[in-house]
Structures are given as C-alpha cells and as structure tokens.
Amino acid sequence: MARHLTVAERVRPAATRHLIHRPRSAVQAAPEYGVSREERFALAGDMPYDHPLFNDGLGHVHDVQLFVETVRQVGTFVGGRYFRVPLDRRCRFESVEFALTTPAAWRVRENPSHMAVDLHASALSVTSGIPGGLRLRGTMEIDGTAGCTGHADLRFLAPSGPRRPAPTRWSSPTTGRHGPPPVDPHTVGRCDPRNVVVSAPARTDDTLRTELLVDPGHPVFFAESGEFVPGTLLIEAIRQTALLAATRIRGYDASRTHVVRASVRFPRDAALGLPLTCAARVDPGDDAPSTSIRSSVTQLGSVVAEAELTVAHSTSSGGS
Known part of the structure; x- marks a missing residue:
C-alpha cells in the first residue's frame, strides 16, 4: 500500500520551517473586525530533487506544479495561523494563474537549485472576523533569477458532514487501476505510470478529449483524504491533455514542450467516483513555437x- 507523504515531503523545500512571516508596521497591523486583512511571507529552500511527482519528468526542467502546490500549502497553513480560519475548514482552489517569467530558469542543472518565494496573502469574504477565503499573490526566484509570478484564490469551506470513504476508480495491467488505459508516460512529460492521470485521447478536428484517471491512493494528489478530486490533480490533467493536443495536433515534441502560462478556474467541486472528461482545443494558428489552448474538465x-x-x-x- 502506498505511503502518504507528510507536509514536508509533499513540498520538500517548502516545509513550514522555511516560512518567514514579515510583520507589518504597528500602524498597518491594526486588524479590522479582529482579523488581519493582508500579510506577507517569504519562503526559501532547495528545489526538490527526489520528489515522486515534482521530479518525475524527462529531466530537463523543474515542474511548475511546485509553485501551485507551494501556494496551496502556504495558504492552508497561514489561513489558520494568521487569519483565524478554523482548522476543520476544507481548502479548495477557486482560481489559479501563473506565468513563467524566465523559462530558462526552470532548467535542471548539475547542482541543486535554490528557490525563494515572496507571497502576499489577503483575506476574502470576511464574516464575523473569519475570512471565507484568501487571495495569494506570489513571485518565485530560482537561483536568483525570476522564474514565475502568479496568484490564486483559495476558498475555506465548513465541513458538510461525515466523510464518505473514497471509491476506487480504475485499474490497468501496469498500475492496477480500473477503466480506460492511460497514455504512455513520456507523451505527457512523465516517467512513472502512476503519475499519468489521463487516458488515450480521442480527436475531433482541433480538439482532443481524454478521460481522467483518478487514483484515490495516489500518495501526492491524495496526501490529504477527502471526497472530492483535488484541484492539483485537475490542473495536472489539464496540463497532460494540453501537451497531448500540442504534440498530436501541432506536431510538437513532447520532451521539449511545456506550459509557460496558465489561467485556471474551478466553478464547482469534482466528486470522486464519477466520470471526468478533459477537452483541449488548440488555437488554429501558424507553426509558431508556442500555441494557445483552451481546456475544460466536465463531470455529468x-x-x-x-x-x-x-x-x-x-x-x-x-526548455525555452
């Protein structure tokens, strides 16, 4: 049985011991309705080197999912520590946006790389002194070079009742999952079959469709138990389907193709145990070295x- 990772292991360099709170001045620090409206944090550490997901690539570039998961982890932690969010609240993404400011900074080098993240957290929808969410804006440097900028809106939801046991979704000869066979890992920038979260695609004109392959036993995506599909898994499914679309429709080489900008919204939760389909439509442009792709994930x-x-x-x- 797979061992679930600890908080420190999931984002090895982003463990809370590396998180530094940057207090505001006495004038700025007076909270409204008993809750701080904005706080600033710094995070520093080495880029991961043996993480089961973030280092499961073709060895050329670091995984930008590290930025996304770092923002989520920090938002969850500071929500309870600095914004009085009850610990039983479930944290979910409402939106995520990021752009690689210097794509070359993400190249894997011979020696370990160092990352530094500057984050601003702002309270959203404050009721009775408790925010219903946080907006996090951040920049990330890798070895002193600007690597990424982005922001995310997180929503904290009160528990709705006893949790139902997570269902088992799928199986294949190589992974033991039920359902359609996954694509080859290298076609979506992965090496470990367990990190492949989409099926072989079907194409209609400039659109590719895949079925999501959700494994509730995955040690990273489901490191925290729940009855909904995590936003990080949906983002990975969108990335993998987009990569398939770029390679099969535009003829890109999968080993040299990467997402450099993304804007993702999550209108509603995705329930475990029900089918999910991802569609990616490629912009019908010329043979430029980059292309725009619109994606959606639907359920029922x-x-x-x-x-x-x-x-x-x-x-x-x-990389670029």
Whole structure:
C-alpha cells in the first residue's frame, strides 16, 4: 500500500520551517473586525530533487506544479495561523494563474537549485472576523533569477458532514487501476505510470478529449483524504491533455514542450467516483513555437474546471 507523504515531503523545500512571516508596521497591523486583512511571507529552500511527482519528468526542467502546490500549502497553513480560519475548514482552489517569467530558469542543472518565494496573502469574504477565503499573490526566484509570478484564490469551506470513504476508480495491467488505459508516460512529460492521470485521447478536428484517471491512493494528489478530486490533480490533467493536443495536433515534441502560462478556474467541486472528461482545443494558428489552448474538465455535463494555457515548444531539450 502506498505511503502518504507528510507536509514536508509533499513540498520538500517548502516545509513550514522555511516560512518567514514579515510583520507589518504597528500602524498597518491594526486588524479590522479582529482579523488581519493582508500579510506577507517569504519562503526559501532547495528545489526538490527526489520528489515522486515534482521530479518525475524527462529531466530537463523543474515542474511548475511546485509553485501551485507551494501556494496551496502556504495558504492552508497561514489561513489558520494568521487569519483565524478554523482548522476543520476544507481548502479548495477557486482560481489559479501563473506565468513563467524566465523559462530558462526552470532548467535542471548539475547542482541543486535554490528557490525563494515572496507571497502576499489577503483575506476574502470576511464574516464575523473569519475570512471565507484568501487571495495569494506570489513571485518565485530560482537561483536568483525570476522564474514565475502568479496568484490564486483559495476558498475555506465548513465541513458538510461525515466523510464518505473514497471509491476506487480504475485499474490497468501496469498500475492496477480500473477503466480506460492511460497514455504512455513520456507523451505527457512523465516517467512513472502512476503519475499519468489521463487516458488515450480521442480527436475531433482541433480538439482532443481524454478521460481522467483518478487514483484515490495516489500518495501526492491524495496526501490529504477527502471526497472530492483535488484541484492539483485537475490542473495536472489539464496540463497532460494540453501537451497531448500540442504534440498530436501541432506536431510538437513532447520532451521539449511545456506550459509557460496558465489561467485556471474551478466553478464547482469534482466528486470522486464519477466520470471526468478533459477537452483541449488548440488555437488554429501558424507553426509558431508556442500555441494557445483552451481546456475544460466536465463531470455529468457540468464544468468543474476551465483553463487558458500557452504551451511553448523549444528547439533544445533544455526548455525555452
């Protein structure tokens, strides 16, 4: 049975011991309605080197999912510590947006890379002194070079009742999951079959569709138990389907293709145990080194995630 990772292991360099709170001045620090409205934090550490997801790539570039998961982890932690959010509240993404400011900074180097993240957290929808969510704006440097900028809105939801046991969704000869066979890991920038979360695609004109392969036993995506599909898994499914669309429709090389910008919204929760489909439509442009892709994830006819992405193709294996 897979061992679930601890908080420190899931984002190894982003453990809370590296998180520094930057207090405001005495004038700025007077909270309204007993809750702080905005706080600033700094996070520093080495980029992960043996993480089961963030280092499961083709070895050329670091995984931008690290930025997304870092924002989520920090938002969850500071929500309770600095914004008085009750610990039993479930944290979910409402939206995420990021852009690689210097794609070359994400190249894997011979020596370990160092990251530094500057984050601003602002309270949203404050009721009776408790925020219903947080807006986090952050910049990330890798070895002193600007690597990424982005923001995310997190929503904290009160428990709705006893949790139902998570269902088992799918199986295949290589992974033991039920349902349609997954694509080859290398076609979506992965090496470990367990980190493949989409099926072989079906194409209609400039649109590719995949079925999501949700494994509730995954040690990273489901490190925290719950009855909904995590936003990080939906983002990964969107990325993998977009990569398939770019390679199969635009002819890009999967080993040299990466998402350099993404804007993702989550209109509603995705329930475990029900089918999910991801569609990616490629912008019918010319043969430029980058292309725009619109994606959506649907469940029983309702959109649970939608995204606009820019996918870039480099001429060398080291990234843009």
